[in-house]
Structures are given as C-alpha cells and as structure tokens.
Amino acid sequence: MGRMNAYISLALAVVLLTVAVPVNAGDACASPIPFAEAERAYNAQDYARAMELALPLAEAGNADAQYLVGRMYEKGQGVKKDKAKILTWYRRAAEGGNAKAQYKVGAGYAMGFTGLEQNNEKAKKWIRMSAEQGYDRAQKILAYAYQRGMYGFPKDEEKAQYWFREAEKKTIK
Secondary structure: OHHHHHHHHHHHHHHHHHHHOOOOOOOOOOOOOOHHHHHHHHHOOOHHHHHHHHHHHHHOOOHHHHHHHHHHHHHOOOOOOOHHHHHHHHHHHHHOOOHHHHHHHHHHHHHOOOOOOOOHHHHHHHHHHHHHOOEHHHHHHHHHHHHHOOOOOOOOHHHHHHHHHHHHHOOEO
C-alpha cells in the first residue's frame, strides 16, 4: 500500500508540474515566469522589474520578451539607451516572428537609423513580414510606400489602398 501511494504521489507531482509551468506560444523554452508578468511590470512603469523578468525570457528565445528588452534599451527605460543592444534585441525578436520588431528593423533599414545602413531590400522584407502579420503601423508604412514609390516599393495605388484598408482593421496594436 505504501509503494502504491508513492507511485500515485509521483504521478500527481508530474501532472501538476506539467500543468503549472507556463509556456509562451512560439517559445521553444519553458519558463516558470510568464511573459505577462514582465509586461505587467512594464505597463506599471516598473522598468527595473520588467527588465529583471524579461531578460531571462529574451535570452531563452522568447520573441515578445526580446522585443520588450529592445524597446527598453531604445527608450532608456530602466536601462541606459544603447544602440547596439536595441538592434541586437529587435533583430532577435524579428527573426523570432515578433511583428513589432519586424517593423522596427524594417523601418531602421528604410530610414537608416538604429545603427542600420539604409537598405531598401531589407526594409521591404521586414516591413512586408510585419504587415502580413497584421501590425497596423507596418501596414500604413507599406501603404504609403506603395502610394509614393518609397523604400524600393514600386508605385501601386491598388496595393496602397489594400494596405490602408488592412491597417484600418488594426489587427495588432
């Protein structure tokens, strides 16, 4: 009977651990700290706590945390502004699929800022990726780019109007 209780206790512990450990969608690494806690700290303007929570998640590959860390370095929130770290974290987040980071990287290439050389081909790639994921700011930039023939996009009023309509839907805020 004692051995049976030990097996049941072990099985229950395994089940509880599997359910209790949150995993962020798209995150290859499970973490006991959900990204939502870092985001709450950031929104409460507790930047030191937000960085403390977000940095380990970012280092583990969480694209949302990588974007947040990049943003904090860009804005000087809880850390000293650092162009190299901004670019590092935004690139990692963009490569991990974060639409806002893709927009930031694309805008950096389009306008030649945040430590990036102006490069229309790379700008087009990242802005389009972000827009296709529903980020309204990227959609608006893409619409203007098609409307005016900017950043290597050809003038195309039909595509411009399409992206303006998509931006109005505000899929990602």
